[in-house]
Amino acid sequence: MTDRPQEDESPIVPFLRVGPPPDRTRWEGWQQWRQIRDTFVPAPRLSLQEYTDLTPRRRGLHNLHRTATHVNMRLQETPMSIRVSDLMRGRLENNALKFMPGTRDGLMVNGGGFQGKTETACNAAAIFEDLWRSVHQQVLPDQIQLPGTRDVFVPVAYCRLPVRATPKALCKTILDIYGDPHPKHLDDLIRSVRDAVRDHETTALLIDDVTRLRLHRGDDQDTLDLVRELMDQNVTLVLIGVDIPNSGLLRGAYIDPRTKQWVFPDVKRGKSHNEAASTQTERRFDMVDLDPFDYTTPAGITAFLDHLAGIEDQLRLFRSFDGMLTKGEMPEYLFRRTHGIVGLLRRLIEDGCTEAIASREERLTPELLARTSIRLGNLADLDPEAGEVPEIPQNVQPPKKPRRGHNTVFDDHGKQQAADG
Secondary structure, three states, rough: OOOOOOHHHHHOOOOOOOOOOOOOOOHHHHHHHHHHHOOOOOOOOOHOOOOOOOOOOHHHHHHHHHHHHHOOOOOOOOOHHHHHHHHHHHHHHHHHOOOOOOOOEEEEEOOOOOOOOOHHHHHHHHHHHHHHHHHHHHOOOOOOOOOOOOOOOOOOOEEOOOOOHHHHHHHHHHHHHHHOOOOOOOHHHHHHHHHHHOOHHHHHHHOOHHHHOOOOHHHHHHHHHHHHHHHHOOOOEEEEEEEEEHHOOOOOOEEEEOOOOEEEEOOOOOOOOOOHHHOOOOEEEEEEOOOOOOOHHHHHHHHHHHHHHHHHOOOOOOOOOOOOOOOOOOHHHHHHHHOOHHHHHHHHHHHHHHHHHHHHOOOOOOOHHHHHOOOOOOOOOOOOOHHOOOOOOOOOOOOOOOOOOEEEEEEEOOOOOEEEE
């Protein structure tokens, strides 16, 4: 015999998150996220009878685990995200292996709000870091700890541009990644940023929400100049933004007809934050678009259906069935509700599953989703003026068709009840 409590009475619920979510804008939070990003274990697939046979507590925990599964669906690759990931990982690896000094070609990830730019870019950067850390066996490549500094290896640094960006604000945001102090004067801030990037062996710097720069203010232009000059640090800049071509960020840039890259001329002497700017080569960026799904071509429709099939495979609804999201009128309805935007589709499915469990319908139908609003949650950290909040399609009605019989719902014990359809 043992004094260990039975599983049914154990207070430990392994699928619940402990503490707040990781803050990827701090190196500790980035490392936590990188290490746990693929570790969530979805709820087991139970038949209705198996669910009914559970004790009340275990049924409640299983319902909670199902909900956790629906809101933590794995990141699915799409043809659009694969294109972004492949280019980004290749660029990071190529630049990291270059020995010669000089600027490193950057990358701009462009797309609309809620199209998965951040998650795609962060996941590609995390895959690169997994490789880079394995190469260096988790320690600083030069094996040197500078006096007065922490021996922290930060191959990838991620930050978000402040809504009201200034060179000082950007410098402080980057220093916050490493937990470094903020000097008072701009020149000292810039020097500290350069020292931090070098001392922590940062290979890739991701700056999100870069299209918050409107460029009608002097501070915005100065901030963009500073961003470009950070390329002199032998770091690969990855700029992530909404509708970059029409944002003004490309002002003064031109496309090289040979390489198809965007070329930013050197900052004019006297306007630069970098004393050596006039001696540097031009800054070059590739731009890659992360578009929504296309429902007008056979290839686009196939990709959308494959994505829906991947989502369907992750759902834990008792009345789900093969083709629940991919057959009949459902694919077209889902596309009309979301315009093929991955983030909106994900949110609609999450909330639809919550409604399906709460109503005991236990499946997704156009009729159920029609009464499910797409809620984008807390938008306090998003800037609508920069296009970070997409327009949600309104007044999309489910297809009309004659219905016969009844819908089946389940009570708290898994017993069937009839509801008029």
